[in-house]
Amino acid sequence: MPMMIEKEKQTIDSCRFCWMCRHVCPIGNVTGRERNNARARALTLSVVLRGAAELSEDIVANVYECAMCGACVKECVTGWDPLNFTRAVKADAAVAGVTPPYITRLIENNLETGNPYGIKNICDELAEKLPEMEKMSGTLLFLGTDARFKCAGKALKAAELINKSGEPFAVLKDEPDSGYMMDFLLGKIDETSSIMKKAAEVLNRYETVICYDPADAKIFMREYKEWGIDIRPVIKTFTAYIAGLVRTGALKPVRQKRAFVFQDPAHLSRDLEETEEARFILNACGETYEMLLNGKDTMWAGNLIMKEYMPDVIKRTALERWKNAMSTGADVLVTASPSEYQVLSMVRDEAISATGGREMGLESIEETVLKSLR
Template sequence: MIMSDKCKQHVDSCRFCWMCHHICPIGNATGHERSTARARALGISLVNREAIELEEIMDNIYECCTCGGCSNVCVTGWDPVMFTKEARLQAALEGKTPEYINTLVDNCLEKGNAYGKTEICDKLSAKIAEHNKATDTLLYLGADTRFGGACGQGKKAIEVLEKAGVAFTVLADEPASGSQLDFLISSANETKEEMEKCAKVLSNYKTVVIYDPNDAKTIKQLYKEYGIEVNANAVTYTSFVAGLIKDGALKCDKKDKEVVFQDPYQLARDLEETEEAREIIKANATLKEMLLNRNETVWAGNILMAQYLPDVIKKVAERRIFNAKSIGAKTMVTACVSEYVALKSVEQNDVEILSIEDLILG
């Protein structure tokens, strides 16, 4: 496998101090040492030394959710996300990507989403149609919201902005941001082409409000890394809504409810946004904090990885619900549509799962 010197250096520089062990959501869910960052590095190192074939470690490469929990705590500045993504890129270039990943990639290329869906639910479709007129502001919902089984949340995201009297557009035919392809095949040409097409559409607006933190990270951070420009003010949904509350445009009723917040890693670690969602919550409920919050957050699962690791993702979500339960929390609020779906998929009655929109709309 061809790997950059920088990645090779990171692969070989682990000090085996175990400081990152407790934070890996996948390693904790499977209970397998092989799922952790350190074990993944050992596997890649063996491939780099031509002791084993790349194909032999590909399932392991796709076990990582790229949440960056390990790189965030690594005392030596080691970055497992970087070399995991490079291994995915190389596998794609060498035609060594597992079949179950190829299916998701083909769906992205043919249908614009990894789930291969072409229709969104009637209720969301109707809501989108109410906002088909051109305005300066685009609400970008994203592929997980439209096609990943979270239509109801997309509709509520629209209703919150309606409640605040915002004039905005939602596209019936929204281009994919490239976030799913980036996860699957990293910075391959196909990913960049998808991103470029999306950037062109987003640049028709003054402001783009990005609902899904995964798309927000992609558009606000990865586009820059890949040299793709968006000529619009791209903002996260949480920061936009917090601004509406601050300006008095969005009136909230404070409920008699105590909640904890599940920080999405894309906001907390990648975009360094932790307080905006808390401001929204504080206007609507009483906020308590879980252990491992803000940039130390633990990922709670997503829709994309549930396509090929459903049982692991359920365990990931169960463990995060347990974190909330262990401090006596009765309600957990999410700001990521994908985490919301993962947490909701766990059958339990101890902790109520709400999205930010659920909380605002009461």
């Protein structure tokens, strides 16, 4: 496996003897399968590293079953990071030609259409509004792949909320791909780097970039630096930007008699260590409850890209999160990730009937603020 460096080999050797993080894995918890935790994955890969087996499509398929949510990394008291070898194996598999065909399809889609779903055009409602939002401003609202191609309604709500503050901003009609999807699908390879460089050229025309999707914020704030890609604007998460507007009084939500519970996106709370901004926003709109595993300990609810090849598992990760949210007694589950919103929304009715029909709403954080504005 040529993409493996010494650190990744050492991680494999450490994880293969260890069980200590298996209880925090959102995938392993719903499948109940040993293969879905860091230890089992490392054990299989160590056999390949020792030359006792070839890197095969089945071994690689198992690597793609990892959500890259970072819960195991956060839990690891000895400081190992299994995501490093997970990424390296994806790159090695592509070189060796053993990437599973359903992943190759997503990669080809992404290269052809700018999104792994192979959708040729963004939705009509968003396409109609984009020309008027593509104005001159030093601030860019970066919507991201999932918002543009899968949940344009949420993207429009995000823009509507910033508009209410009177702050000028632009949205790009031809927004570049941040590279997040390719980083997830293939890890560190030249194609990912060249997508990132193209995006950086566009972003560098702005002073501030507000990332609607925490996945893009994480890529811009962490991975670009690591890949040596020059990105000059101030990158802000959408939640931090909105919290700032509430603090300055540019947005004035009024506290309602509503109780919220927040689903921390793993990229926001663990990768970027941002946990308080969303809570500050929600406390300005009503009461905030906490569910089991919140903040940096959050349990990932699922995402759209993995729904493409493991729909049943993603349905179960989302149902698990509904269960945690409903046990708090809050009225509304609030998300700050377009992808998580979509998967939670997909199973909401089932979650409600599974818990005896107790109603609970689902809102994206911009919807919650919009409902609370004077």
